[in-house]
Amino acid sequence: MPTVRRLGNGTDGGLANDNLRQRCVTTTGGQGVHELAVCEAIVDTVTRHADGQRVERVEVRIGHFRQVVPDSLLFSWQLLTDGTDLGGCELVVDHVPAVIDCGACGAQTTLDLPIMLCRSCDSTEVTLVSGEEFLIASIDRAREVC
Numbered sequence: 572m573p574t575v576r577r578l579g580n581g582t583d584g585g586l587a588n589d590n591l592r593q594r595c596v597t598t599t600g601g602q603g604v605h606e607l608a609v610c611e612a613i614v615d616t617v618t619r620h621a622d623g624q625r626v627e628r629v630e631v632r633i634g635h636f637r638q639v640v641p642d643s644l645l646f647s648w649q650l651l652t653d654g655t656d657l658g659g660c661e662l663v664v665d666h667v668p669a670v671i672d673c674g675a676c677g678a679q680t681t682l683d684l685p686i687m688l689c690r691s692c693d694s695t696e697v698t699l700v701s702g703e704e705f706l707i708a709s710i711d712r713a714r715e716v717c
């Protein structure tokens with residue numbers, strides 16, 4: 572009688588990764604899709620800047636209005652970099668609050684929701700000061716001793 576073959580012959584790591592990726596992509600309307608796409612853009616940029624060198628730490632600055640969930644972003648980062656040249660690289664997410672300046676009364680309001688309204692005088696004559704950022708603040712490459 573043939574015995575039941577046990578799974579796992581060295582390809583498990585890659586397989587698990589594919590499954591996770593698949594699950595993220597097929598979650599319609601879920602947050603995973605957004606973060607994964609954002610993360611892919613970060614990975615692309617970092618890989619280009621790394622120029623073949625090892626990267627130890629990447630810091631990104633993301634505005635509140637980008638509606639990126641830091642935890643999901645870190646998860647996506649893990650997913651995309653694991654087993655690549657960026658494996659083990661630390662991603663630091665700097666969350667920038669959404670702030671508006673009021674043109675009517677001069678008050679500054681920190682927004683939770685993307686409603687452009689001064690909290691002091693209800694004016695809509697406001698300018699967005701911060702909150703739409705999406706940039707890579709720094710890429711720290713491993714220092715090579717020459």
Ligand SMILES: [Zn+2]
Binds near residue numbers: 673693
């Ligand atoms: Zn105002």
